[in-house]
Amino acid sequence: MPCFIYFIHFLIFPSLSYADEEGLLTRQNYQTERVCHFxxxxxxxxxxxxxxxxxxxxxxxxxxxxxxxxxxxxxxxxxxxxxxxxxxxxxxxxxxxxxxxxxxxxxxxxxxxxxxxxxxxxxxxxxxxxxxxxxxxxxxxxxxxxxxxxxxxxxxTHNLHAPEWWIHGIRVADDSVAGEISIPKNSKTFGSLFDTQLLALDQEPAEHYPITFSVDPPLNKYFSIELGNRSSLPINEQRIGMNNNYLHKYYLNY
The missing domain is CATH 2.60.40 (Immunoglobulin-like)
Known part of the structure; x- marks a missing residue:
């Protein structure tokens, strides 16, 4: 009989120990697997x-x-x-x-x-x-x-050098860039180019920091922008005093 009792105790205690370990693992898994919300x-x-x-x-x-x-x-x-x-x-x-x-x-x-x-x-x-x-x-x-x-x-990145604006060879402030183009009444203007004499110069490298232009709605239905030829620029680069390697040069036409 003593041997029989000893045998029963031997079976029960490992079972209780296993149950405790299983409960601990379940609590740990619950903690780590709970879904997070932001x-x-x-x-x-x-x-x-x-x-x-x-x-x-x-x-x-x-x-x-x-x-x-x-x-x-x-x-x-x-x-x-x-x-x-x-x-x-x-x-x-x-x-x-x-x-x-x-x-x-x-x-x-x-x-x-x-x-x-x-x-x-x-x-x-x-x-x-x-x-x-x-x-x-x-x-x-x-x-x-x-x-x-x-x-x-x-x-x-920071724009280290804002573009400079020139009209008819004269530098103007950013808040006063304006110009006028006269189009004859009843003239055939569809597909025509109109010289704006507007020039933007930037000291940052063109290949990395290009200047872009766009026409705001609703005028973009009627006008588009074409960049002018560098050789036609009316401004003397030496007089501007900028390094030619760091210039964006655009001559705008509508």
């Missing part, structure tokens, strides 16, 4: 435009996650045209107990001399001039073990 992005995904090189620790996103106790972290940051090793540590995430979390840019500390350091923003495009004048950053977060594409950041 209420403020359900109607419209998060998309923001920011200029290159914002102040260090700039807040890009301030929002909430449900459930509030979700385990949240940045999974990865990808770009359409920047190297992964350049951007992998650009962003940080800070979560609070009520479900609110912040996404902000990291500080980049550089040694400018043996005694001096500088703090700069991580969100910075390659130095000017560069073929990259904007970049899309795709931010994916891991929430309770699942991946969620959360945010797209469009990083834009």
């Amino acid at each position: 209420p403020e992005s359900e109607e419209r995904p998060f998309f923001i435009d920011i200029p290159s090189g914002p102040p260090p620790r700039s807040i890009l996103l301030d929002t909430v996650v449900e459930p509030p106790d979700a385990k949240l972290e940045i999974a990865n940051v990808r770009s359409n045209n920047l190297a992964q090793e350049q951007i992998h540590d650009w962003l940080s995430l800070e979560k609070r107990p009520n479900g609110q979390f912040l996404l902000f840019s990291n500080d980049i500390i550089s040694q400018t001399s043996s005694t001096t350091t500088s703090v700069n923003s991580s969100l910075k495009l390659p130095a000017y001039p560069s073929s990259i004048n904007e970049s899309l950053l795709y931010v994916t977060v891991r929430c309770n073990g699942r991946l969620y594409p959360l945010l797209t950041v469009r990083l834009l």
Whole structure:
């Protein structure tokens, strides 16, 4: 009889231990597999435009996650045209107990001399001039073990040199660019070109920062723009005093 009782106890105790372990695994799986919701992005995904090189620790996103106790972290940051090793540590995430979390840019500390350091923003495009004048950053977060594409950041370069406007060989201010074209009454104008004598000059490289023109509605139904021949420009480049390699030269015709 004692042997029989010992045998029963031997069978029961391992069974109870297995049940406890199974319950623990179930609770852990429940915690990691709960679906996360980002209420403020359900109607419209998060998309923001920011200029290159914002102040260090700039807040890009301030929002909430449900459930509030979700385990949240940045999974990865990808770009359409920047190297992964350049951007992998650009962003940080800070979560609070009520479900609110912040996404902000990291500080980049550089040694400018043996005694001096500088703090700069991580969100910075390659130095000017560069073929990259904007970049899309795709931010994916891991929430309770699942991946969620959360945010797209469009990083834009600064326009370092605004175009200069010239009419009939005279430079004019941006807010006073105006001109008149006289078209004879009852003349056959369909398909004709009309010289505007309007010229735009830009010091930034044309191949990377092109100037574009368009006609606003409803006039775009009747007029289009054709760029003039460089050789017909009425302005002396030496008198303008700009480097020919950094000029956009357009002669407009309607």
